[in-house]
Amino acid sequence: MTDLGDEAALPALVGPVEVVGAGLIGTSIALVCARLGIEVVLRDTAEENVRTAHGLGAGRPVRPEDRPQLVVVAVPPAAIADAIVDALQRTDAVVTDVGSVKAAPLTAVAARVAGADLARYVGSHPMAGSERSGPLAASAALFDGRPWAVTPHLDARPDAVGLVETLVLECGAAPIRMEPAEHDRAVARISHLPHLAAVLVAGRLAAAPAEHLALSGQGVRDVTRVAASDPGLWQQILEANSEAVLDLLAEVRADLDDLMSAVSAAPTAPSGPSAPGLVEILTRGNAGTAAIPGKHGGPARPTRSVFVAVPDHPGELARLFGDAGEIGVNIEDVHIDHDPGRPVGLTELVVDRGSAEQLLAALESRGWTTHR
Numbered sequence: 173m174t175d176l177g178d179e180a181a182l183p184a185l186v187g188p189v190e191v192v193g194a195g196l197i198g199t200s201i202a203l204v205c206a207r208l209g210i211e212v213v214l215r216d217t218a219e220e221n222v223r224t225a226h227g228l229g230a231g232r233p234v235r236p237e238d239r240p241q242l243v244v245v246a247v248p249p250a251a252i253a254d255a256i257v258d259a260l261q262r263t264d265a266v267v268t269d270v271g272s273v274k275a276a277p278l279t280a281v282a283a284r285v286a287g288a289d290l291a292r293y294v295g296s297h298p299m300a301g302s303e304r305s306g307p308l309a310a311s312a313a314l315f316d317g318r319p320w321a322v323t324p325h326l327d328a329r330p331d332a333v334g335l336v337e338t339l340v341l342e343c344g345a346a347p348i349r350m351e352p353a354e355h356d357r358a359v360a361r362i363s364h365l366p367h368l369a370a371v372l373v374a375g376r377l378a379a380a381p382a383e384h385l386a387l388s389g390q391g392v393r394d395v396t397r398v399a400a401s402d403p404g405l406w407q408q409i410l411e412a413n414s415e416a417v418l419d420l421l422a423e424v425r426a427d428l429d430d431l432m433s434a435v436s437a438a439p440t441a442p443s444g445p446s447a448p449g450l451v452e453i454l455t456r457g458n459a460g461t462a463a464i465p466g467k468h469g470g471p472a473r474p475t476r477s478v479f480v481a482v483p484d485h486p487g488e489l490a491r492l493f494g495d496a497g498e499i500g501v502n503i504e505d506v507h508i509d510h511d512p513g514r515p516v517g518l519t520e521l522v523v524d525r526g527s528a529e530q531l532l533a534a535l536e537s538r539g540w541t542t543h544r
């Protein structure tokens with residue numbers, strides 16, 4: 173894995189950019205490019221998605237005479253290889269895709285395209301998304317501060333790699349160069365396994381008694397959000413990366429056995445010589461969350477949550493964010509929990525640990541009710 177080298181030497185993205193697949197990711201990229209003043213042309217098998225993306229200001233429908241500088245393929249995984257080959261054969265542009273798995277599509281493309289045409293293809297993968305699909309879920313801010321893998325094959329043209337890295341930077345993301353198979357092992361661990369863990373936990377809720385579900389707080393929402401994603405899309409992602417995912421699932425199966433033994437052991441009973449005890453397993457979880465890099469890359473910065481009651485009226489959230497901005501504290505993350513029985517929402521502002529006390533005091537002096 174390498175970070176980007178000399179940014180100054182990267183080619184300029186002047187356009188036109190053709191986006192194939194005007195869904196969540198394609199339209200988000202199109203919005204960024206359109207806002208930079210770059211001409212964007214949109215292609216999708218679903219005409220209504222092109223119309224919607226066009227209506228959002230993300231570009232216009234493609235015309236036969238268009239000559240793109242860059243084609244971005246943002247279709248579901250099972251359609252990616254065909255769409256890349258089609259783009260390489262139809263245009264002389266640099267072609268990238270944003271698919272969640274990199275090795276299998278590259279193999280399929282390389283079986284059908286060779287030489288100078290294959291050299292124009294550079295795979296990539298933004299590590300940002302949503303549990304929602306389609307152009308209406310798109311946002312130009314989606315990629316801000318996120319990692320974005322760039323996975324060139326050995327014969328990729330350096331200027332093609334550079335142009336894809338320019339796109340990543342224009343989207344506000346951080347390019348991370350990685351070999352395709354290594355990328356697939358990485359995302360099995362940091363994206364596909366977390367997704368499946370969320371699905372398994374959420375699956376236990378579907379038929380739960382309503383009075384149990386009424387107690388749902390932020391914990392269960394944090395753990396299950398991505399389980400609301402499109403099952404068809406995730407079936408394709410998991411099928412394309414089944415080997416790496418299966419390796420990890422086998423490890424998790426062994427972890428589950430350990431966990432069941434540890435939970436069933438009487439609190440005073442010593443665990444076996446090699447079996448980890450409950451505290452050891454829970455502590456390993458702490459180590460795992462601490463290992464996740466901070467939003468800006470590098471080691472995680474210590475944060476603290478500040479809880480604020482926000483009246484359920486239009487404009488109140490904006491006022492809270494405005495106040496935090498005036499106080500000079502950057503909000504790293506935000507969660508909102510609605511209390512079903514009360515006309516307030518509990519808003520959790522995640523901020524740099526060193527700024528939390530200052531924020532609490534300043535918000536209280538401005539009349540906000542905080543929870544310490």
Ligand SMILES: NC(=O)c1ccc[n+]([C@@H]2O[C@H](COP(=O)([O-])OP(=O)(O)OC[C@H]3O[C@@H](n4cnc5c(N)ncnc54)[C@H](O)[C@@H]3O)[C@@H](O)[C@H]2O)c1
Pocket residue numbers: 192193194195196197198215216217218221246247248249251252255270271272273297298299300301302303304305306307405409
């Ligand atoms: N959803 C995420 O969080 C996320 C994040 C990063 C990467 N990705 C990857 O990005 C790609 C797109 O995902 P998405 O979430 O934007 O999906 P989406 O369903 O929102 O959008 C996909 C779009 O592709 C169109 N489409 C389907 N087949 C096509 C074809 N053959 N030609 C042209 N258009 C076609 C669909 O009509 C749809 O508009 C996937 O490969 C996915 O793995 C997704």
Ligand SMILES: O=C(O)C(=O)C[C@]1(C(=O)O)C=C[C@@H](O)C=C1
Pocket residue numbers: 271272298299300301302303362363364398
């Ligand atoms: O934030 C989310 O909703 C996501 O699931 C995004 C996420 C991820 O796992 O981080 C999901 C799949 C994509 O391939 C890339 C990003």
